[in-house]
Amino acid sequence: MKVRSAVVAGVLGAVLATSLTACGSSSASDTDSAGGSGSGGDIQLGAVYSLTGPTSVLGLQDSEGAKAAVKYLNDNGGLLGKQVNLTVLDDKSQPSLAVQLVGQLTSRNHVSAIVGPDEQTAVTAAVPAAARAQVPIMTNGGSWPGPLKADQQKWGWAATTPTTVMIDRFIDYFKATGVKKVAVLGNGTSFSDALPAYLATKTDLPFTVVVNSKFTSGAVDVSPQVLQAVNAKPDFVMSWMSGPDAVNVVKTFKRLNVDVPLGMNGGTTTPSFVDAAGKDALTGVIAGTYSAQLYDSLPADTANKTQVKAYLDGMAAAGLDAAGGASNAIMGWESVMSLADAIKTAGSADSEKINTALAGQHFVGAMSVWTRTADDHAGAEGGYLLAKFDGDEWKGLSNPAS
Structure with missing residues (x-):
């Protein structure tokens, strides 16, 4: 699969576009025919991710997963006998730009469906834009549906397991281990x-x-807040x-010699996070992660x-780093594969038919x-x-009390 780049004149200036296809026959700026089919009848998908700016730590990984999924599909015959093109646009971590890029993908690139964005504020902004264009958008924000009203959600979907599922995992763990008092430590963000x-x-x-x-x-x-939490004498x-x-929290726990168990959300089990926080400081910390990181220990x-x-x-075949399965790339992959399943079910790249298929989808x-x-x-x-x-790597808790 060739990866070709083109500078696309966006409504807020130039943005980076990347078009992916097994034969590399069309660039992002050339996909201008209707119905989600560009040159040669390829199926056109779009992506809006934060490739630059504060939330690019998520967007770059998500976009890599989406690219790997497209390569995987094309290497295995494509969809409906056609190759798949993916046009990736950078919203620069700006929700307002994400809205306008959705418009660009639907009106100029004529995509059948969109994946992304990756940050919840951008998701909240982009979904109504996709609804106005009547194009399904498979998002990667972790708090679906957030503030979106029911009538705004018709064309919006989520391919990220809600954060609440991870919280429920911790609740089960606390039940099993007898934790009776919990202190919560946050940084004031919506997440x-x-x-x-x-x-x-x-x-x-x-x-x-x-x-x-x-x-x-x-x-x-952050030592005052850490001490406030610890002085409440929690079990966790x-x-x-x-x-x-x-990273700051983990290092502060270590510096203050806190001996209360610490739990963290997902995104903290990547090699880069381990390097930043330090293995010694992370020892004993419990965190949520993807099953991909624990693949070798998954039951048959x-x-x-x-x-x-x-x-x-698929990530390896694309030459991309899955970070031992901890990468958020899995969210971009899941978005593309969810849409691919819907396209197969619909037997069409028509946006409305894809959306209808998603409303009755059972997808592994x-x-x-x-x-x-539909609800x-x-x-x-x-x-x-x-x-x-464990001081060297992340080990799955085989049962809540492990």
Whole structure:
């Protein structure tokens, strides 16, 4: 598969576009025929991801997964006897630009469907734009549907297991291990605030939240908030954030010699995070991760084990780094493969027919098993596991009490 780049004149200036096809016969700027078919009748898909800016840590990985999925499809005969082209546009971590790029993909590139964006604010902005164009968009934000109203969701879908599933994994772990008091540590972002908000909706928690301590994202010294959490004498501290803030928390726990167990959300099990936080500081930390990272220890009867292997093999075949299965690339892969399944079911690259197929989809993916309906546009059944860092690598908790 060739990867070709072209500069596309976007409504807010030049943005990077990458067109992927097995034969490399068409560039992003050339796909201008209707119905999702460009030159040679190829099926046209679009992607809006943050390739630059603050949220590019997610977008770059997601886009790699989407590219690998397209290569995998094309290497295995394409869809409906046609090759698949993917046009990837950079929203530069700007939700307003994501909206306009959705418009560009639908009106200029005439895509059948879109994958992305990757950050929840951008998702909230982009989904209504896709609805106006009547083109399905398979998003990668972790808090679907967020503030989107029901009438805005008709053409919007999610291929990321909700954060609440990971929280439920921790709740099960606490039940099994007898945790009675939990401290929550956040950085004031909407993602971070989703943890205490979700816990507040639960009426049967086996534990009490003893404190919700927050610092401002980007703070240099978070020791006051860590000490506030620890001084509440919890049995466990849940830190819910990503990137440098999460690294700061881990290092602060180590520096203050905190001996209370620490749990973290997904995105913290990648090799790059381990390098940033330090193996010694991470030892004993429990975090949510994808089944792909724990593939070798998955039971033989795991429902999606075959799909997990296809993802890992597909990333390798594309020459891309799956970070030992911890990469968020799995979300981009899952988005493309979800759309591919719907296109096969519909027997067409027509946008409306794809959307109808998604509304009745049962799909076994690499991240989760998905049962999507007209009322549930995510439909994830599982999708996250818990792992503990043993001083050298992440090991899956074979049961909640491990």
